[in-house]
């Protein structure tokens with residue numbers, strides 16, 4: 001089975017208890033139509049997207065009152081704004097006069113602390129209250145001021161992200177995220193800085209992305225470099241499927257698994273940058289690659305403080321292993337000791353055969369470092385440089401090493417899913433997070449629309 005053996009008793013770090021397994025079906029349910037049918041996409045919108053917590057942006061994008069971010073999903077547009085009272089509130093981006101959108105920018109600052117509609121000039125304050133209307137005394141139903149206010153929806157923050165939910169009866173964000181929120185709090189993501197921000201449009205359904213990040217079965221084929229540097233085989237990993245619909249995967253890193261039959265040189269090459277950074281000599285482990293992981297953990301503990309890291313809240317495993325969380329329905333956090341790969345898919349507003357895919361990298365800068373070489377991104381990043389949002393077409397704009405390999409596969413997968421010859425999934429047990437993901441979607445679709 002897939003339980004991971006503890007290497008030592010930990011009193012710090014993320015709990016590694018195995019979640020009890022839900023009972024899943026085996027008859028195919030992941031049929032092609034759920035990837036291309038407009039009516040299926042409409043059901044997802046009506047019954048699922050309008051009920052789940054979603055991320056609008058980063059808290060550090062809106063440090064001062066009047067700052068806002070605007071996030072679009074499908075045809076909807078949500079404004080999250082920091083008010084004079086420093087609270088962040090979320091509103092539908094729709095004027096209560098005759099519906100014009102109030103803002104069109106992805107982020108900005110309100111002039112004079114008020115929204116002013118470009119159509120007939122109505123004004124709304126940062127609490128959503130209508131404060132001014134042209135010819136205010138000409139409304140037989142009474143003045144719009146204080147009455148025709150913006151429609152507010154639940155909004156909260158966690159880990160430096162701004163979250164919203166279109167369902168006014170939703171669970172609290174924390175309840176929704178558990179147990180993931182408690183696990184990931186050790187990483188202090190609120191102190192990380194977004195240093196890469198890429199959105200690409202591709203020819204696949206949004207679920208191809210979440211399916212992909214819910215399994216590691218593809219690693220030897222899509223990411224052949226990984227077999228030399230991590231224990232990607234399911235026998236060495238742990239998979240947890242939580243009642244909330246969120247999942248996680250624990251995969252040992254810092255060296256290959258026992259099934260690896262390649263050379264030590266290949267392993268050393270693939271981990272070279274990390275070894276160099278940590279001034280770690282792998283040669284003593286040439287004949288014993290299984291010893292690399294613990295030795296590297298110990299080395300990181302030794303040098304962490306000198307290099308400006310606070311690893312005091314991490315277990316030893318967190319220093320080398322891959323802690324990969326998928327948040328239902330469309331977000332993945334792939335945690336590193338010094339950062340996080342944030343991955344998100346969103347449906348295209350007009351076509352279920354298209355998707356908007358986000359890759360962000362959040363960097364935890366070591367104390368005192370303003371410039372930092374991100375091993376995960378193979379790139380230098382700067383704490384002072386506000387990263388720009390790069391957008392484009394999949395394949396033309398890079399989503400970073402590794403992730404580009406995933407991006408390349410989704411187009412051909414989506415085409416095959418549309419074939420009359422595709423008869424539904426045939427999954428190994430190790431891909432059960434995919435089955436769970438689709439069963440969770442189906443449980444939303446079985447509810448009445450809100």
Ligand code: FES
Pocket residue numbers: 095096097098099100117118119120121122
């Ligand atoms: S639609 Fe906004 S003021 Fe008329």
Ligand SMILES: [Fe+2]
Pocket residue numbers: 212218219222223405406
């Ligand atoms: Fe992948």
